[in-house]
Amino acid sequence: MRRHWGLRRKFVILFLVFITLPTVLFGFRVYYQSSVSLNKQAEKDLVSKLEKNEQILLSIIKNVESMTSYMIYDQDFRTFFTTAEEEMHRLEYKNAVKGINGYFTFQLMSNEYISSVYLEGKDGHSLRFGEPIKGNEGRLDRVAEEGEGAPVWSHAYRVTSDWDGEKYLISVSRIVNDLNRINDPIGKVRIRLDSSKLFKHLEANASTQTGHYFVVTMQGDVVIHHNPSYVGKRYPDPKLTDWAINGELSSYNYETDSGNYLVVKKRLEGTNWISVAVVDEGELVKELHNVQGSVRNMVIVLFLLGMAGFAFFYQSNVKRIIALTTQIKQVENANFAASVDVNSSDEIGKLGMQFNKMVQNIKRYIDSEYKLKIKQKESELKALQSQMDPHFLYNTLDMIRWTARLENAMETGQLIEQLSKVFRMNVKNDNMWVLLEDELAYIQAYLELQKSRMGDRLDFSIVMDDRVKGHLVMKQMLQPLVENSIQHGFKQLPRQGMIYIRCYQANAQLWIDVIDNGWGFQTEDKTNDRHTGYALNNLKDRLNIAFGEKYGLVPLDTNEGAAYRLVLPLLNEEKLKEIQKETGE
The missing domain is CATH 3.30.565.10 (Histidine kinase-like ATPase, C-terminal domain)
Incomplete structure (x- = not known):
């Protein structure tokens, strides 16, 4: 079927297949690769955010736990924990309390996220540092006793501060055991962290990061979150909570009514907490709009340039070839008045001039010869052809080749020589x-x-x-x-x-x-x-x-x-x- 197509159809198909289609496909390819790159970069940034916040949080946890471990070895703390109530008037005890007060004053000023500290001696006497708070911490005492000297981190719980009113705290509680008799408890310590201030400390560089970060317990309760109303409560998305607690993969794509999200998680070592980072994929789409606009403009410009080139080539070449083809059909129908307009000296123009010259020669020849003479020549030619044997044709080709060389038509001679070789091989x-x-x-x-x-x-x-x-x-x-x-x-x-x-x-x-x-x-x-x-x-x-x-x-x-x-x-x-x-x- 394609061999019967006209030049116009072939040229249009050529334009569509080799210009329009590649341009569109190239545009889609660029857009797709940009989308993939942005999504990969978003996931990479999200993992980086998670790891960075995790490092900061683990550093804080380690620092706070180190404070509790320091109390086991420091003489001032040991003096405070082991002094009986009736001996608290002694100078050694007062100096120990003075040293402890200086230590925690420094810690409270250096770490703004530390809310308060509570120390309790073996006989029940206590010391408090930081903001005064009221709240039920009885369960934390029981959990600390079950820990048998190991630091135990709590979930976020609500207290009332004399300074700021209601707020949520996170605390580490620990039973302090005797240095020499490691199984004998001599006191208790609780260091409380302000959940909101801790989040602000983690998100100090949030303006340069994508998405948001929060921490939940293994039971799904929020420990740290940018929205204070979530802290201390069950995370409101059960599907996400279930994946964070039980999911095997470290990353997750999930859909909600508000959009699509990419989530990554990691268990915080030494706690029953899970850190989670979330990014809204809708934010990525906004970044894609600029890429999409650039690709669209590029495709439009390339398409318009292609159309302009198509129109120019069609007018200057294809249209002239079609006109020449039309006149050739006129000659086929015995109309020897056919002629083409020649307004260029390029190859098509030369072809048109040769066509006009050929038509004129044919017309002149027909006018000067009789049909009978033409028939006679045709008969003579057929007779001559019937007498030609293969060797005569080969010898004739060889003679024509040398004649072409004598006339300096070297290329023609070479072509005839190649044809002679092929013919000789066939008849050899x-x-x-x-x-x-x-x-x-x-x-x-x-x-x-x-x-x-x-x-x-x-x-x-x-x-x-x-x-x-x-x-x-x-x-x-x-x-x-x-x-x-x-x-x-x-x-x-x-x-x-x-x-x-x-x-x-x-x-x-x-x-x-x-x-x-x-x-x-x-x-x-x-x-x-x-x-x-x-x-x-x-x-x-x-x-x-x-x-x-x-x-x-x-x-x-x-x-x-x-x-x-x-x-x-x-x-x-x-x-x-x-x-x-x-x-x-």
């Missing part, structure tokens, strides 16, 4: 076996003729190993493969077609590879021209009959184009006679 003998070098000479002459016809659209390379010289092969067995590449592999190929032929010895066999960089071999063409497909099938059958299933035509894997390998025996005259005897030739 009826034997189906030829030397490999003769077969390669024939195919080289054939390719030279095709190259002259196709110009820069075709090139070829033929390489032969010296070890395979003098071996016999089937006559014209390479031509079907080469024809298949040219007629099908290079059809509408947007680059120069290249055919590689290499002959060498391998595994005690003769291997001939025919490789092209076209669309690939299509041995069953769906057009009316089935010659090449039949020729390939015929070649396979001939090789199979002559040499058996061990030899034949083998397709090769290739990233570009197509490739076949002829696997043949290394034939000399003696082996050929054996094969001919077996096949009955």
Whole structure:
């Protein structure tokens, strides 16, 4: 069907396929890659945010736990914890309390997130530092006792501060054991952290980060969150909470009525807390709008430039060719008044001038000759053709070649010489076996003729190993493969077609590879021209009959184009006679 398409349709399809479609696909490709890159960068930033906040939080936890561990070894704290109530008037005790007061004053001023500190001695006497608070911490005492000297972190719980009113605190409680008798408790310590101030400390660089960060317990209660109303309560999204507690993957994409979110999590070592970072994918879409606009503008500009180029080329070339085609049809209908307007000296203009000149010569010739004389000449020509034998045609071609050289038409002479070689190979003998070098000479002459016809659209390379010289092969067995590449592999190929032929010895066999960089071999063409497909099938059958299933035509894997390998025996005259005897030739 494509061979019957007009030039206008072909050019429109060419414009759509090779200009419009690639431009649109390129635009979508850029947009897609930008989307993927932004999403990957968002996930990377989110993980970085999680890790950074985790490091800060773990550093705080370690620092606070170190304070409680310091109390076990420091003499002032040991004096406070072990002094009986009736001995609190002693100077040693008062100096110890003074040292403890200085220590915690420094800690409270250095760490704004520390709300208060509570110390309780063995006999029940206590010290308090920081803001005064009221709240039920009985459960924390029981949990600390169960910890048997290990620091135990609480969830967020509500208290009433004499300074700020109601707020949520996080505390670490610890039973302080005797340094020398490690199983004997001598006191208790509780260090309280302000949840809101702790979050602000973690999010000190929030303006440079994407998304938000929060911490929940293994039971799903919020410990730290940018929204203070969430702290101390169950996280409001059960689906997200369940994934944070039980999910195996460290990242998660989930949808809510408010949008789509990317979430990452990590368990905080030494606690029953889980840190979670969330980013709204809708924020990423906003960043994509600029990319999308740039891609859209680029596609529009490229499309308009393509349309302008299409219009210019159509007006300056295609339209003139269509006009020339129309006038040729007029000549076909015996209208010898046909003529084309020539307003350019380019190739199409020269073609138009030659057409006008040809029509005038034909008209003049018809006017000067009688139909009877024309018929007589046709009869004489037919008689002459019937008397020509192949050797006469070959000799005539040779004479024309030398005449062309004498007239300095070197290219024409070379073409006639190549055609003579091809013709001589066909009429040389009826034997189906030829030397490999003769077969390669024939195919080289054939390719030279095709190259002259196709110009820069075709090139070829033929390489032969010296070890395979003098071996016999089937006559014209390479031509079907080469024809298949040219007629099908290079059809509408947007680059120069290249055919590689290499002959060498391998595994005690003769291997001939025919490789092209076209669309690939299509041995069953769906057009009316089935010659090449039949020729390939015929070649396979001939090789199979002559040499058996061990030899034949083998397709090769290739990233570009197509490739076949002829696997043949290394034939000399003696082996050929054996094969001919077996096949009955």
